[in-house]
Amino acid sequence: GAGVSQTPSNKVTEKGKYVELRCDPISGHTALYWYRQSLGQGPEFLIYFQGTGAADDSGLPNDRFFAVRPEGSVSTLKIQRTERGDSAVYLCASSLGQPGDTQYFGPGTRLTVL
Amino acid sequence: SQQGEEDPQALSIQEGENATMNCSYKTSINNLQWYRQNSGRGLVHLILIRSNEREKHSGRLRVTLDTSKKSSSLLITASRAADTASYFCARTNFGNEKLTFGTGTRLTIIP
Numbered sequence: 001g002a003g004v005s006q007t008p009s010n011k012v013t014e015k016g017k018y019v020e021l022r023c024d025p026i027s028g029h030t031a032l033y034w035y036r037q038s039l040g041q042g043p044e045f046l047i048y049f050q051g052t053g054a055a056d057d058s059g060l061p062n063d064r065f066f067a068v069r070p071e072g073s074v075s076t077l078k079i080q081r082t083e084r085g086d087s088a089v090y091l092c093a094s095s096l097g098q099p100g101d102t103q104y105f106g107p108g109t110r111l112t113v114l
Numbered sequence: 115s116q117q118g119e120e121d122p123q124a125l126s127i128q129e130g131e132n133a134t135m136n137c138s139y140k141t142s143i144n145n146l147q148w149y150r151q152n153s154g155r156g157l158v159h160l161i162l163i164r165s166n167e168r169e170k171h172s173g174r175l176r177v178t179l180d181t182s183k184k185s186s187s188l189l190i191t192a193s194r195a196a197d198t199a200s201y202f203c204a205r206t207n208f209g210n211e212k213l214t215f216g217t218g219t220r221l222t223i224i225p
Contacts (some may be wrong), residue, residue: 031211039213042202043157056212089155093213100145103213109158112203113184 002026004106006092012112013082021077023110027093031055032075033103034067035094042090050076050097082113119216120203126222133190135219137203138183144208146179148188151200151218160188160201193223 006023013019025032031050035043044056045059057067064082069075078084089110093103115176122138127133149157161177163170163186165167169178176189188198200220216222 033212035215041215042204042218043135045212045214048212056210059212084136091157092158095211099209099211100162101211102147102159103211104159105149105157110155 002087004092004104006090006109007107008109009107010110010112012070012114013114015082015084017082017113019079019111021090021111022078023075023077023092023094023106024070024074025047025073026104028096029094029104030072030097031095031101031103031110032076033095034075035054036092037089037091037108046077071103079111081108082111084113087111120201122216122219124220124222126191126224129193129195129223129225131193133193133197133221133223135188135201135221136177137186137188137216138203139186139214139216140184141207143205146186146203146205147213148177148203149177149202150188151202152198154194157202171195188223193221195223195225197221200221 007022027028034046037043047057047067050074064080067079069090089108091108093105095103147162151157163179171216172190179186181192200218202218
């Protein structure tokens with residue numbers, strides 16, 4: 001079946017603009033995760049959904065970052081007033097939602113803030 | 115912040131040789147997973163090892179886990195050019211499903 005998909009694959013924006021990044025999880029996966037990866041680093045956790053609710057949002061760096069998953073499937077990561085430091089690859093993953101289940105990653109969205 | 119470390123940070127070997135990468139962490143874990151990443155984009159899941167397991171195999175991959183030393187290793191046997199990639203370990207703690215990644219090992223296989 002289809003894997004995790006993310007759109008757009010690349011996004012270039014100007015400092016101060018608003019961006020939305022979309023994630024389509026694997027069908028039937030109840031858990032969805034967002035991570036951010038800066039160049040030369042491992043991914044860092046942002047937020048995780050179990051169904052429609054955010055089970056853990058402790059990784060969101062500040063209140064400019066927000067994520068939703070209104071129907072328990074597709075999720076959107078929203079970044080307001082973007083800053084150059086937000087430039088990174090934003091990765092989405094999904095799992096079946098049981099403790100310890102494997103997380104399957106999408107190809108990521110490369111965000112560049114000029 | 116990342117709470118795992120891989121070593122070495124970079125490794126270059128001849129095709130056909132074995133590659134070993136190590137991962138250390140600081141707190142107790144529920145499970146530990148190894149991922150491969152090509153060209154800084156999507157991560158491919160390789161192996162998951164649970165805290166009560168000591169060794170797992172998958173094809174040319176062998177993962178060990180030593181919870182007393184808080185370390186894991188990934189062995190790739192008979193390496194191929196296509197194994198060139200970055201390799202990350204990532205752990206979960208009990209009661210929390212977020213993955214905490216290490217810093218990664220950049221593996222280069224020389225044809």
